Every structure is written in structure tokens, then in C-alpha cells.
Amino acid sequence: MPENKTSPEVQLLDLKAQYKPLKAEIMAAVERVLDSQNFILGKEVTSFEEEIAKVLEVPHAIGVSSGSDALVVTLRALGVGHGDAVLCPSFTFFATAGGASRLGATPVFFDCDEDTMNISIPALSRYLTEEVEERTVNGKKGLYDRKRNLRVAAVVPVHLFGQAVPMDKVMALCEPRGIPVVEDAAQAIGARFNGKQVGNFGAFGCFSFFPSKNLGACGDAGLVTTRDEKLAAHVRRLRAHGSEPKYYHHEVGFNFRIDALQAAILRVKLPHLASWAEGRRAKAAKYNELFAKAGLSTKNGGPVKTPVEAPGCPGVYHQYVIRMPAAKRDSLANHLKAKNIGTAVYYPLPLHLQPCFANLGQGKGSLPVSEAAALDSLALPIYPELTDEQQSLVVNEVAQHLK
Numbered sequence: 001m002p003e004n005k006t007s008p009e010v011q012l013l014d015l016k017a018q019y020k021p022l023k024a025e026i027m028a029a030v031e032r033v034l035d036s037q038n039f040i041l042g043k044e045v046t047s048f049e050e051e052i053a054k055v056l057e058v059p060h061a062i063g064v065s066s067g068s069d070a071l072v073v074t075l076r077a078l079g080v081g082h083g084d085a086v087l088c089p090s091f092t093f094f095a096t097a098g099g100a101s102r103l104g105a106t107p108v109f110f111d112c113d114e115d116t117m118n119i120s121i122p123a124l125s126r127y128l129t130e131e132v133e134e135r136t137v138n139g140k141k142g143l144y145d146r147k148r149n150l151r152v153a154a155v156v157p158v159h160l161f162g163q164a165v166p167m168d169k170v171m172a173l174c175e176p177r178g179i180p181v182v183e184d185a186a187q188a189i190g191a192r193f194n195g196k197q198v199g200n201f202g203a204f205g206c207f208s209f210f211p212s213k214n215l216g217a218c219g220d221a222g223l224v225t226t227r228d229e230k231l232a233a234h235v236r237r238l239r240a241h242g243s244e245p246k247y248y249h250h251e252v253g254f255n256f257r258i259d260a261l262q263a264a265i266l267r268v269k270l271p272h273l274a275s276w277a278e279g280r281r282a283k284a285a286k287y288n289e290l291f292a293k294a295g296l297s298t299k300n301g302g303p304v305k306t307p308v309e310a311p312g313c314p315g316v317y318h319q320y321v322i323r324m325p326a327a328k329r330d331s332l333a334n335h336l337k338a339k340n341i342g343t344a345v346y347y348p349l350p351l352h353l354q355p356c357f358a359n360l361g362q363g364k365g366s367l368p369v370s371e372a373a374a375l376d377s378l379a380l381p382i383y384p385e386l387t388d389e390q391q392s393l394v395v396n397e398v399a400q401h402l403k
């Protein structure tokens, strides 16, 4: 409950503001599916997949049950399993690494870039040049992590907070070594690197339609993209128990289908995706301007580091995350909460320090940039419907507390 009823509320995310103008269309889509009584795959899902493939400028799009399941099914399609290492950033949502673990593989965590908080390219490069060696096991050549004695099976870069990873650098490291790349684009639908949309660089792109994502369903849903027809067919098979034709199984798959209801709802929202991304970018630019004007930005000696975009990586701002001296972070969050302003910490504990990954031996101090980011970053309200007045209020309250 709001603690202070006198200040107007600024929510971290106001989904009702998006729902209101679309309500009639969404209700009609739901009614269409209920009237058809076709809930599993079928025309609604096929149409959604065709439409979103066009929007994302990718040849193949496969609807799945969630972003997490998109990661599991794509890694499985690449043959990832026991004895394999999957390289990913530590500063990300749990599912990035959870997918590899669920398949019996071992996540190997990398630190992040100080400015973008995306996976550190120098760290990845160092690892792939110094910590691996080529081995032939069972007649198959592969790169092996020398210390861990694991095959390097995939790299999963995350386009964190809506900003693309410099994919030219990732691909230049991975392609010549034959390491497949799975892009975790759950937070970055519609984002581009050098003009090309995320989900178009690696073997696969994985997207989430979790309700709070930039394109949100009314429940769980996700998407896999690929440029490779064979990989697309494999993922289609794996999302429905690995059967082809129906009731014949050459491999064990999953029940990872997207609901027809979610597909129908997403078809209503999809045409708005580009304008929503523009709206989020505009809000981010407005925050940058307000922080600079208030003398708060580190660019003019203030305490607030506003988001930094790498060249060629304009963000779609799934989150607008500021950084500040760590000692101030929690008290600022509490101050804003008292003023009815929503914030969140993404993420308070980097994955290499999670209890469930403690056995992997990447202890405290091993990934210092990620560990610092967990303590000094704070996400502010951002969504296309946010008003100038609300943004001014947020920045004024940040100024109140930090000055």
C-alpha cells in the first residue's frame, strides 16, 4: 500500500495504461479463440508466428510457453547436456543460466561491461583464448574448458535492459571456434545492433512475453527465432514432445507450446511494438536530460550515472537503470517508496553468487563489476505512457535525496 497518499503515485510499470486503449480489441481476440474452441497451436499461433517474424525481420519464429522454455529448447536443439559448459553473463535474470542447468549443463559466468552492464567482451575473449583447448572426444572435435573439463557448448549473451550486445564481436569470437550462440533477447524485443534486430545474429534468439516485458502477454509466453530452416523445424518438433509425425518420437521433447489465447492477444499488441519502443526511448532521453539539468549526472560531476549506450546499440529501454554510490542506493529506494514512486533492483545478487550455483566455485570477488552493479543500480519507472510531469517528479525526488 502507498505510504504517502498525498503524493501522486508513479508506478514502476503501469500495465493498465497500456491495456485501457486496447481492451476492446483484446476482448474480441479472446472471444474469437473461445468461440473457436481451438486452444493448442492452429491458425491463431501460425498467424502470430508469421506476423512476428515479419516484425522482427527474421525468417523463422516459433511460439513457445515462456522465455525460459525458449532458452531450454534452443540449447537442447543444439545438443547441450551433461558435460557441457554454457557461457553467460552473471548479471542477468536467473533463467539465462537456469536453462543450461535444467539440461544438466554447467553455466560459466562472465563479468559485465562497466558502462552497458552487458557481458564483457574482453572477458569472453580472454577465456576463449586462454582457458580452453581443442580435444577430440568420441571422434568429435570440440573446445574444452581445461580447468572444468567441460565442452564449451554454447554462448548465451543477454541484451540486458533492452540494449543489444555488440554482436559483431560475439560472433567474431564464436563463429571461427564453432561455438553456437543463443541470444537471450527476453528484454530487448525490437532492439537493433548496427541496424539489424536482435535474434538475427546467433543460431537462435529467445524472447519472453512475460506480462512486464516490452511486449507482454496475459500470462506466460515466449518465442524462438532463427535464420536456419532445419533448426526451426527441430525446435517446432521439440516444443511438442519431439513428435513427428504426431505420436511418433525419434527424440524426447517437451510440452513448450504457446497458448493460442496468448498468441491471439499478442497479435493485438504486436502492431504497437515499434511505437512503444520509440516511447520508451523518448522517456529515457527525457530522464537523461532531467538528470543533467538537475546537475545530478556524473557527466557534470553529479552522483547519478545514467544508462550508457554502446555505439550501434540504441536501447529499447525495458528498464531505465541508474547507478550511484552504493551507500545511497537502498536509502534512495526507500525515499522514493515513501513518495509513492516505484523502483526495483535488477539484480540484487548476481548469478555466480546464488546459493544454487555456489558449488560452481565462482565465489565472491570473482566478478567484481557484476557484484558492484548489484549494489549500486536502481531501475526507475519507465513505460511509453509515463508523462513528463511524472518523470520530473521522479528526478526531483532523486535530487531531494541525493543532494
Ligand SMILES: *Cc1c(COP(=O)(O)O)cnc(C)c1O
Residues within 6 Å of the ligand: 066, 067, 068, 069, 092, 093, 095, 096, 158, 184, 186, 187, 207, 208, 209, 210, 220, 221, 222
Ligand atoms: C524474463 C527473462 C527471461 C525469462 O522469460 P520468462 O518468459 O519469464 O520465462 C529470460 N532471460 C531474461 C534476461 C529475462 O529478462
